[in-house]
Amino acid sequence: MLRHTITAVVAASLALGSTALVAPAASSVEKTNKLIIAVEAPLTGDLASLGTDMLRSVRMAADQVNAQGGVNGQMVKIVAIDDKGDPAFALSSVKKAKKAKAKAVIGIYNSSIGVINLSEYLKAKIVPLHMTSSNDTDGEGVTLNPKNDQIAPVEFDYVSGLGVKSVAMLVDPSTYTQGMADRLKNSLQGQGVTVTEIAVPEGTNDLTSEVTQAIATGADLIYSSTYYPEGSQIATILSASNSSAKCLMGLANVDPAFVTQAGVAASQRCSFSGIPAASQMPGAKAAKFVKQYERKYKKTPGVWGIFTYDEAKLLFETMEKTGKSSFAANLNSLKKTKNYKGASGVTTINKKTGNREVVPVYILTVDNNGTYQVQK
Numbered sequence: 001m002l003r004h005t006i007t008a009v010v011a012a013s014l015a016l017g018s019t020a021l022v023a024p025a026a027s028s029v030e031k032t033n034k035l036i037i038a039v040e041a042p043l044t045g046d047l048a049s050l051g052t053d054m055l056r057s058v059r060m061a062a063d064q065v066n067a068q069g070g071v072n073g074q075m076v077k078i079v080a081i082d083d084k085g086d087p088a089f090a091l092s093s094v095k096k097a098k099k100a101k102a103k104a105v106i107g108i109y110n111s112s113i114g115v116i117n118l119s120e121y122l123k124a125k126i127v128p129l130h131m132t133s134s135n136d137t138d139g140e141g142v143t144l145n146p147k148n149d150q151i152a153p154v155e156f157d158y159v160s161g162l163g164v165k166s167v168a169m170l171v172d173p174s175t176y177t178q179g180m181a182d183r184l185k186n187s188l189q190g191q192g193v194t195v196t197e198i199a200v201p202e203g204t205n206d207l208t209s210e211v212t213q214a215i216a217t218g219a220d221l222i223y224s225s226t227y228y229p230e231g232s233q234i235a236t237i238l239s240a241s242n243s244s245a246k247c248l249m250g251l252a253n254v255d256p257a258f259v260t261q262a263g264v265a266a267s268q269r270c271s272f273s274g275i276p277a278a279s280q281m282p283g284a285k286a287a288k289f290v291k292q293y294e295r296k297y298k299k300t301p302g303v304w305g306i307f308t309y310d311e312a313k314l315l316f317e318t319m320e321k322t323g324k325s326s327f328a329a330n331l332n333s334l335k336k337t338k339n340y341k342g343a344s345g346v347t348t349i350n351k352k353t354g355n356r357e358v359v360p361v362y363i364l365t366v367d368n369n370g371t372y373q374v375q376k
Contacts, residue, residue: 038102042085057305061312090116111176125327164220232262239266289343310342
């Protein structure tokens, strides 16, 4: 449509003997008046529900700032990049963000992807505000969500409080889940607890053999360090078994889709380490976020969108403060964040790691309505 409009204006100008070509100038202004922000997330595949939640939340933040005149007079445009939760798409995602001329990227949920492409985003001078939890990505941008070394103590304290003598671990050997299992395993073994580890390939449709093997160890606790598609299978199989072993699901299992797939009864078979759904997060700002999200999308927000929403809002405020879209200025300013009051709570960033210093990690259970609740 724009090409035809320009052609018509040029023709009219020539007919009038004028040399002023207004349309191309307007086009140039339009291009420079957009602030491009990429959102990289698993928008298809097993993790699509959480990736979509992350993207919706950033779009809502962008719509809100655009309604106030944008960022330094520029309207924010969100470019969605689907990495499918697959490391094979890590580098191509960076290429897409570069092609779109993105100034920053929000998202990158899977640690196995972040360990590959966060450094590439930095090389491309695209500011990364990521969602990876592996400490292998410390110092590569900024994150507001919990990291492995912040989640692990919560899990260890919980398991220690149960007084178990043996643990069977069902572990997806991807970067984040393997890292979490290793931390808990080392801590437990240091306390004399016997730990047996059983590999769980990601994307496996039938985990009966692996769960049966875990039950056969006679462990007091079965710990699932997986993502929720595998975790929901494990909970279902455990629920149908005669095993009396306690069950703990790692943080990557915490998603409303887990309960949808496993059902309420099977989900209640386990406790979870992690973050409650946005609707269960404490504070007036969290409640406001939920109302805005539900009004806009006619859906209840999941777990991780509240964090990408805060990352987007923090980015926009930082850019307003620096008055620039400069890579160095904004990355440096983000790392100096102190007491930022967002929907997910108060954030201060550690300058060295780029990580949030205090994070909201809890032990959760599922209530009769299928909602994650903080365990009392």
